[in-house]
Amino acid sequence: MTPSAAFMDTGHDHDLCMESALDRASALCGERGVRLTPLRRRVLELVWVGHKPLGAYEILDTLKAERQGAAPPTVYRALDFLLQHGLVHRIESLNSFVGCPDPLKPHGGQFLICRSCGLTAELNDHRIDQAIRNSANKAGFTVGRPMIEIEGLCPHCRDAGEGSPG
Amino acid sequence: MTPSAAFMDTGHDHDLCMESALDRASALCGERGVRLTPLRRRVLELVWVGHKPLGAYEILDTLKAERQGAAPPTVYRALDFLLQHGLVHRIESLNSFVGCPDPLKPHGGQFLICRSCGLTAELNDHRIDQAIRNSANKAGFTVGRPMIEIEGLCPHCRDAGEGSPG
DNA sequence: GTTCATAATGTTATAATATAACATTATAGT
DNA sequence: ACTATAATGTTATATTATAACATTATGAAC
Incomplete structure (x- = not known):
């Protein structure tokens, strides 16, 4: 894995x-x-x-x-x-x-969180991190730990049509 | 503003x-x-x-x-x-x-949060959003609301040398 | 292997954040 | 004014997290 x-x-x-x-x-x-x-x-x-x-x-x-x-x-x-x-x-x-x-190396997390089943996956996309650092630096901000939590639908739930149950 | x-x-x-x-x-x-x-x-x-x-x-x-x-x-x-x-x-x-x-338009937030003074600024950088969507889509994930909270040091506190007080 | 300092855990109490459930009051449309 | 609904008041409690101090376990020094 x-x-x-x-x-x-x-x-x-x-x-x-x-x-x-x-x-x-x-x-x-x-x-x-x-x-x-x-x-x-x-x-x-x-x-x-x-x-x-x-x-x-x-x-x-x-x-x-x-x-x-x-x-x-x-x-x-x-x-x-x-x-x-x-x-x-x-x-x-x-x-x-x-x-x-x-x-091994400390990092703020980048998480994909399925709103339907709760399944959560961690990303570690350098380009997201880079985009954040660029933007923050423009504002004169020194980035410590970026925390990214993305609510949405995992592939299984999306395919099962779990739009917004209710 | x-x-x-x-x-x-x-x-x-x-x-x-x-x-x-x-x-x-x-x-x-x-x-x-x-x-x-x-x-x-x-x-x-x-x-x-x-x-x-x-x-x-x-x-x-x-x-x-x-x-x-x-x-x-x-x-x-x-x-x-x-x-x-x-x-x-x-x-x-x-x-x-x-x-x-x-x-006016709903959005998950992109926040720069100063760990020293608490001052918080909201970004709305399309490139961060794009990087997230790219990465999420590769995983088959449908993005709802991305939440980005970036802990760090604002320009004032950085200049004042507020590294990690204590 | 006993002693000591420290780290880890046990234990009790309480703080901080948030919601449930039902009563009352205000508002808008008739 | 009457009614339906929205907003707020009120009381109680759920959920998440920490403080403070007691006890036990561990590893280092002797």
Whole structure:
């Protein structure tokens, strides 16, 4: 799987996808000398259960069934760690979290978010980034983290005619 | 003031800026046959007090001093109306609201947000939009509203050396 | 392997943001 | 004035996130 493989059609082996994400996380933490504890690893796993952003309290619900006394700080602290190391992204428009397929270099995210099924794909298009930097620089603005969240319809939902259900 | 006049330096007449925003709002509502009630107008005014996004509860605090019994729904309903008509934007990364200088045609926002002073400018760069659409289309994704929130440093704070205070 | 400093997690409480549900009042059209 | 609808008032609560302090686990030094 390439990081930019958006909206995988047939043949997306998600078990493999998730396993490799966890392996990458483990390696990255090893290199950085930080600890991917069982709790952090489990939270990362839960985030990677799908390519659909998960809310902190959804994660918490699952954790509660597994550890006695799991509480909001349990999950928020794990998420903070994962965010810091680029292992997950926060989707601001959904107050939710999604796994990052390419945690090595820090980047603001470029996300395609399906309004119908919730499936979310991360882009990393240098030309979008470039267009943003050009425009920002013209305004004298120094770009830190560009955050791009594009609401719309994924190919499957579009083909299924999921215009604006209701 | 042009809509894309980001980070106005000297000579930004904000009273005029705000007044003209309110006039545009009034005209727009008139054309659309919807009512810019005193409450809605007041909330819009408060949002336009500065070019810095305002939280709903900040607005509420001010309203409370002016109307007895102002409560969260008071401000959220006014904001919903203003959002629907493109008169304000929601800044997702700040859970805050900012006036839209160009409410006529609906658009996802492109925002430059200064991490130091909070000043926020709206872009409307067609090339950013185009780059996004190109990239999204390649993934088979139908773009709805692109949301772009760029955290960084405005010219003033950059020149004042506000790197990462602390 | 004990001691110590630090990191991680547990635990309780609460802050900040947002909406639901129903009552009342204002407005526009008749 | 009457009525339908829109807008606002009011109370309660849901959702998301953090503060503050206690406890436990881990790794480094000895």
